[in-house]
Amino acid sequence: MLLLHLTDIDEARWAERLAEALAPYRVVRRGDDFDPAEIHYIFVWKPAPDAFEGLVNLKAVLSLGAGVDALLAHPNLPDVPVVRFVDDDLSQRMSDYVVAHVTMHHRLYTRFRADQKAHRWSQLYPPAAAQTTVGIMGLGVLGQDAARRLGALGFTLRGWSRTPKSIDNVETFAGEDSFDAFLSGTDILVNLLPLTSETRGILNYDTFARLRRGRLDGGPVIVNAARGGHQKEADIVKALGDGTLGAASLDVFEVEPLPSESPLWDLENCYITPHIAAISNTQTGVAYFSRVIRDHEAGKPLINTVDRSRGY
Ligand code: NDP
Ligand code: OXD
Numbered sequence: 001m002l003l004l005h006l007t008d009i010d011e012a013r014w015a016e017r018l019a020e021a022l023a024p025y026r027v028v029r030r031g032d033d034f035d036p037a038e039i040h041y042i043f044v045w046k047p048a049p050d051a052f053e054g055l056v057n058l059k060a061v062l063s064l065g066a067g068v069d070a071l072l073a074h075p076n077l078p079d080v081p082v083v084r085f086v087d088d089d090l091s092q093r094m095s096d097y098v099v100a101h102v103t104m105h106h107r108l109y110t111r112f113r114a115d116q117k118a119h120r121w122s123q124l125y126p127p128a129a130a131q132t133t134v135g136i137m138g139l140g141v142l143g144q145d146a147a148r149r150l151g152a153l154g155f156t157l158r159g160w161s162r163t164p165k166s167i168d169n170v171e172t173f174a175g176e177d178s179f180d181a182f183l184s185g186t187d188i189l190v191n192l193l194p195l196t197s198e199t200r201g202i203l204n205y206d207t208f209a210r211l212r213r214g215r216l217d218g219g220p221v222i223v224n225a226a227r228g229g230h231q232k233e234a235d236i237v238k239a240l241g242d243g244t245l246g247a248a249s250l251d252v253f254e255v256e257p258l259p260s261e262s263p264l265w266d267l268e269n270c271y272i273t274p275h276i277a278a279i280s281n282t283q284t285g286v287a288y289f290s291r292v293i294r295d296h297e298a299g300k301p302l303i304n305t306v307d308r309s310r311g312y
Helices: 011-022 088-106 109-117 141-152 176-184 205-209 233-242 282-297
Strands: 002-006 027-029 041-045 060-063 133-137 156-161 170-174 188-191 221-224 247-250 270-272
Touching (some): 002 011, 011 027, 088 109, 088 221, 170 176
Parallel strands (some): 041 060, 156 170, 188 221, 221 247, 247 270
């Protein structure tokens, strides 16, 4: 039996679709009449502290989120495999966000918008895409998809991961020791890392100060579409104010919703979206998670399981 525990999401819709896809396998929601000992899978988003109570025969936890930082921090997460969401539609949506913001900054949107407001005719030609280096932190499912789509637009690409990678048309860097070299040639820094103890706070003033200067008018740029815990917002405000950063696009925040008194809201060179870079699509999500359950029940191994020791 599959139990749904989705908070802030249209759980009824997911339940209806999953029940159709998995029939005759039983799908239940909290509040339905069922024996917790018969639950073999639980599908979660923002699970409550008692979400796993009584689930003594659980085979796997299925995470609607691609990022599992909050789930791994759940105080009562059972010791069973965690399967995270990996999906072409999700990757496409994330790359849509990344491409939109990278191209906007590459074409010096902040400068020309300010000129327009001031009725100022001031010609300045942005560098060609090939002369602009986008550095992607995190070369996993989302980072590699973004790299492929940015590469098709002609940008020069580099990427940073924990373990070495070889990816066509991307100069790759791995590990702490190569972080400085990676940053020193990056004009637009895109963050697609998971949030772990190693990556928390990585978008800080020291990181910004090490980015390449002189290529993009106004200064280097950051684009964070991963987790708010990666960024130190006081450092972003300082760097956007003193020219260490030319601009920032932020989809995620230390506290969400972003408090109305945050200074980020009013900065002309800060572009805020409310954690909407990519959403898990019901249609493809139902296809993915019903396949995970069906395959596992047929004896196949689980896919896209989280390595708890790495934290992602
Ligand atoms: P993956 O697990 O596929 O990729 C993670 C990448 O980060 C890997 O390349 C990994 O390196 C690298 N990495 C991990 N730790 C480190 C480290 N300490 N130093 C350097 N590199 C590191 O994740 P996804 O691409 O699927 O997702 C990335 C994140 O995007 C999610 O964790 C989630 O937080 C966020 N997200 C945000 C959304 C939004 O709407 N804003 C939507 C969906 C996801 P290696 O390859 O060596 O393992
Ligand atoms: C995710 C998210 O991790 O929506 O999937 O942030």
